[in-house]
Amino acid sequence: MKKSSLLYLPAAAVALALTVSSCSNTRFLKEGETLYTGATIDIVNDTLSKKEKSNLKDALKDQLRPKPNSSFLGLRPQLYIYNITKEPKKEKGLRNWLKYKIGEKPVLLGDVDREFNEKIIVNYSENKGFFNARASSDTISKNRRAKVAYTLKPGARYFISNVTYPKDSTVINAEIQSIKDKSFLKTGNPFDLDVIKAERERIDEHLKDKGFYYFGADNIVVQADSTVTKDPKVELIIKLKDNTPQLAKEQFTIDKTIVFPDYNIADAKLGKYGIPYNTDSVEVIDDLYIIDPENKFKPKIFDRALYFDKGDLYNRKDHNLSLNRLISLGVFKFVKNEFIVSDSLNHKFDAYYLLTPRPFQSLRLETLGKTSSANYTGGEVNLNWTHRNLFRGAEQLKGAVYGAFDVQVGGPKDANNIIRVGANAQLSIPRIVAPFRFESSSAFVPRTNIELGYEYLSRTGLYTLHNFNTSFGYLWKENERKEHNLKVLDVTLVAPQNVSDKYREQIEGNPAAGIPANPSLQRVIDKQLIFGPAYTYTYTNTMLPKKNTVYYKGSVDLAGNIAGLVTGANAKEGSQKELFGIPFSQYAKMEHDFRYYRKVGDKSSIASRVIAGLGYPYGNSTTIPYVKQFFVGGSNSIRAFRARTLGPGSYDPRVQNASFFFDQSGDIKLEMNLEYRANLYKFLNAAIFADAGNVWLVNEDPERPGGKFSGDFFKEMAVGAGIGLRLDFSILILRLDLAMPLRVPYYAEDERWAFDRIDFGSSAWRRDNLILNIAIGYPF
Secondary structure, three states: OHHHHHOHHHHHHHHHHHHHHHOOHHHHOOOOOOEEEEEEEEEOOOOOOHHHHHHHHHHHHHHOOOOOOOOEOOEOHHHHHHHHOOOOOOOOOHHHHHHHHHOOOOOEHHHOOHHHHHHHHHHHHHHOOOOOOEEEEEEEEEOOEEEEEEEEEOOOOOEEEEEEOOOOOOHHHHHHHHOHHHOOOOOOOEOOHHHHHHHHHHHHHHHHOOOOOOOOHHHEEEEEEOOOOOOOEEEEEEEEOOOOOHHHHOOOEEEEEEEEOOOOOOOOOEOHHHOEOOOOOEEEEOOEEEEOOOOOOOOHHHHHHOOOOOOOEOOHHHHHHHHHHHHHOOOEEEEEEEEEEEEOOOOEEEEEEEEEEOOOEEEEEEEEEEEOOOOEEEEEEEEEEEEOOOOOOOOEEEEEEEEEEEEEOOOOOOOOOEEEEEEEEEEEEOOOOOOOOOOOOOOOOOEEEEEEEEEEEEEOOOEEEEEEEEEEEEEEEOOOOEEEEEEEEEEEEEEEEOOOHHHHHHHHOEHHHOEOOOHHHHHHHOOEEEEEEEEEEEEEOOOOOOOEEEEEEEEEEEEOHHHHHHHOOEHHHOEOOEEOOEEEOOEEEEEEEEEEEEEEEOOEEEEEEEEEEEEEEOOOOOOOOHHHOEOOOOOOOOOOOOOOOOOOOOOOHHHOOOOOOOOOOEOEEEEEEEEEEEEEEOOEEEEEEEEEEEEEEOOOOOOOOOOEOOOOHHHHOEEEEEEEEEEEOOOOEEEEEEEEEEEOOOOOHHHOEOHHHOOOOOHHHHHHHOEEEEEEOOOO
8 A cells, every 4th residue: 555655646646736726827927928938940941951941040049039837747836936035135145045046036928029039030040041041920828828930941052153262372371272171161051150160260260370470260251152053052162361461471480489477467577468677596408598587486387388499480289288387387476478570571470478377285184974885984185285386396396184084874783883083195296206217298298106004994893994095197188088097106004903802803703702714804904015107097088078978998907927927936836935924915907987978958967977996906916905896876877886895796694794884806807887867947956777787706716606706697686766856056966876786696686677676655664775875966
């Protein structure tokens, strides 16, 4: 009975919503007012295909003004909120926020200028080649609601019959002629004003790269002649305007490059173009003039960042490259550039760089609260200090100390809390420090990173771990999409302390107390020495305004390979070697994270992710170090299962003492996620998602039967699904995901799908199977 009653809830909710909407927004209208509900467009044309009509119709709708009040499932909740909220007496407060921030003022039929919209429709159609377009409109009203029906008769579409670039003897014309074969304007294509604008921009961009600094796209005119034939065709002629300034036709070269690295517009005595008068204390390095009276910066950093040399032809790419590299140094708050003519006869100008430094040192205190799907709640305090110009070469030194605690609530009575205290430091040098020469033409300055860190972790009543880490490596970006991070050496030392009898009992077992032995837990408290190189490659175009975007991150981690080869280590045959009295780890590990995002509407998208990882121990190791293994489950993984409680394979973690929480790990990982995201209104977003995956072991572990990877791995995939709400406040995204397991890999093979066990009416089932994840940001 409880189950069936749930079926009526959605229907009841819909009925309630319809009842609210029937208390229609129109009852709030004044006498003579009519609510505007939108527009329709009918295109009368026999030559256009159904798809062409649909595309044209969608584009025309975007041009119409005003837009009607936003709606959701046919309702207009924001308009309703506006209507029922009384006029606020103050400009601030809850009532003002509800009425004017959440609510929407009604859009009335009287706000619609039909004649103006008809002109917009005709103008847009003509820009797309429908030169004889005509538009009309009519109003359809009912029950104090009205929509406007527009009719467009576009006529025949004009196509390009020929494209001509007239020749002359000037240098600038020669440059235009050299790129005309790559024109966006092609014979046989429809006339399109947007394509014409793109062609002008293309020519302008090329000329800027050839020294024509003062040229602009507006200096190009595209003449269209539709009288050449009786057919709907048009001939295009691309040339310079007759009134193009002579300065725009001249190629300029660089004379001097002058840098003011301590520029402050509030303090400087400025001359023409905002250039400071004071040019004392000039230091010249390779024809680069540095004016830095207080000697705050080493001149060499500007020689590496700036790409213009004396006598170079001006180039827009080098111009932007220099500015981007100065910004990516991270030490300048503002970067300003001016080109001033120094020799008009020989077409030379000086390049001035006016740089305003950021404060060299900063101190920031961060506090945060957090909760996890493993029933842990806690907080963290971070104190961060940064010096952005440590040795006067834009070197950044970052230091941090932190403390954190995690308390398990709502779990077992004797659950163990976690305390973490640590400190770390990173020195980032804006160049590649190496015995070889490294040249980069990227807009991003390559960096050499040196890191050192220590963390004290106490799992109260169980054990303490001291974690030391240091690394040396390089970070560089080819462009805004591709990034490389190579750690030439990454060293981790984990040393245990204060291991309790209670924890050792879990390892060795206690039959009298019903505690089974679990030797695999010994790996958590083993001394671990991990060293070797690691490389990560990241590609993303998610910052681009495209319908489909991707993100990929691939990593390779190699540990102890040379040491294992030199010493002849072979742990499987009992020949395990030690360094400083600690067996060093030897393994190869790789992981691939691929994400695909597709927009399916103005306010909705589909996000998907596949993660595949493999770690293979060999030589001096039979297992991968615990801290380097894979885990699944939790708020950013398979959300229907608590953090790190899945796997490996079909192993059932419930055979362990239920009052003792352990992380389940594996050497192989496969995870897949699919999520539909939709904006309900303003900052409120919703999601429907499904997750699947698991981890497995490379070698058989007698203590975790069913954990080894096999050809039947797909039968051991965990599956979960759920719904979520996301509150997007721009600077913060609060995420709430409610998930439940659909397939549990550690059940009997014919009982793994959970549909027969779903019982929403059971409080015990809800407690054990409905997992609420509260997190910050999107899961992927």
